Amino acid sequence: MSAATTLHTSDAFVLRTYPYGEAHKVVVLFTRSGGLVRAVAYGAQSKRQKYGAALELFSEVSVVYRERQGQELVSLVACDVKRLHFAATSDPVLMAMLAYWAELTSELFPAHQANDPAYRLLAAACDLADRHAQTPRPETPDALMVYVETWLLRLAGFLPDWKHCARCGVDLLSTPAARLSADGTPGCTTCLAYGRDISLPARRAYAAIQRQSPGDFWHHAPAADTLAELAALNGQLVCLALERPPKSRAVWQQLRDGMASVT
Numbered sequence: 025m026s027a028a029t030t031l032h033t034s035d036a037f038v039l040r041t042y043p044y045g046e047a048h049k050v051v052v053l054f055t056r057s058g059g060l061v062r063a064v065a066y067g068a069q070s071k072r073q074k075y076g077a078a079l080e081l082f083s084e085v086s087v088v089y090r091e092r093q094g095q096e097l098v099s100l101v102a103c104d105v106k107r108l109h110f111a112a113t114s115d116p117v118l119m120a121m122l123a124y125w126a127e128l129t130s131e132l133f134p135a136h137q138a139n140d141p142a143y144r145l146l147a148a149a150c151d152l153a154d155r156h157a158q159t160p161r162p163e164t165p166d167a168l169m170v171y172v173e174t175w176l177l178r179l180a181g182f183l184p185d186w187k188h189c190a191r192c193g194v195d196l197l198s199t200p201a202a203r204l205s206a207d208g209t210p211g212c213t214t215c216l217a218y219g220r221d222i223s224l225p226a227r228r229a230y231a232a233i234q235r236q237s238p239g240d241f242w243h244h245a246p247a248a249d250t251l252a253e254l255a256a257l258n259g260q261l262v263c264l265a266l267e268r269p270p271k272s273r274a275v276w277q278q279l280r281d282g283m284a285s286v287t
């Protein structure tokens with residue numbers, strides 16, 4: 025091997041694949057030790073059995089890849105399945121949720137920068153989604169959705185400080201009224217004349233998300249109207265972070281609303 029190439033080994037989540045020429049695929053990986061990586065899986069189109077289920081959405085894999093200095097795409101050398109999330113990805117609503125997390129992860133985080141808390145968050149959240157698919161509970165997945173979205177925003181540096189007014193510093197967990205400005209700044213209503221009102225339960229739920237595990241938050245979730253408010257607030261923050269509405273979030277919303285109308 026020439027001096028300009030490096031071999032890396034890591035655990036990784038498969039976020040997305042797309043065709044690369046006639047025979048190959050590019051696999052967007054969120055690796056534990058190297059963050060976002062785009063890897064060419066040679067022969068993945070022409071010889072599908074070569075990779076089996078390893079390239080399914082949110083498969084957790086153990087990869088070896090070769091990086092060539094100055095090149096954005098790396099080459100996949102080995103890719104072995106560690107864990108699949110077939111239960112979650114067989115359920116259309118949960119599948120749409122995972123696809124949205126994958127889009128958000130691949131768009132919010134910079135390439136080649138490890139983020140171990142984000143990796144552990146996705147691992148825990150996928151396990152919870154799997155368990156939900158296997159033994160459905162009465163809860164909707166909405167609280168898990170909001171939890172993961174909030175944490176991905178936070179870990180990527182796009183979640184504002186919900187505890188204090190950005191202008192005067194007043195404690196937003198005790199003030200009766202608060203707003204989120206159009207540019208994504210939370211504040212008290214004295215400082216912010218315009219913006220989306222944020223209810224006290226929503227502010228408290230943001231605080232709970234940041235100190236509870238995903239399972240605890242989900243199983244002691246706030247009321248449905250508070251979750252809907254958090255989803256709307258997060259939607260605004262995600263659009264600001266990405267500078268566009270994410271496609272997969274609308275798909276999730278449609279399927280989610282369809283589920284609500286049949287239950």
Ligand SMILES: [Zn+2]
Nearest residue numbers: 189192212215
């Ligand atoms: Zn203020």
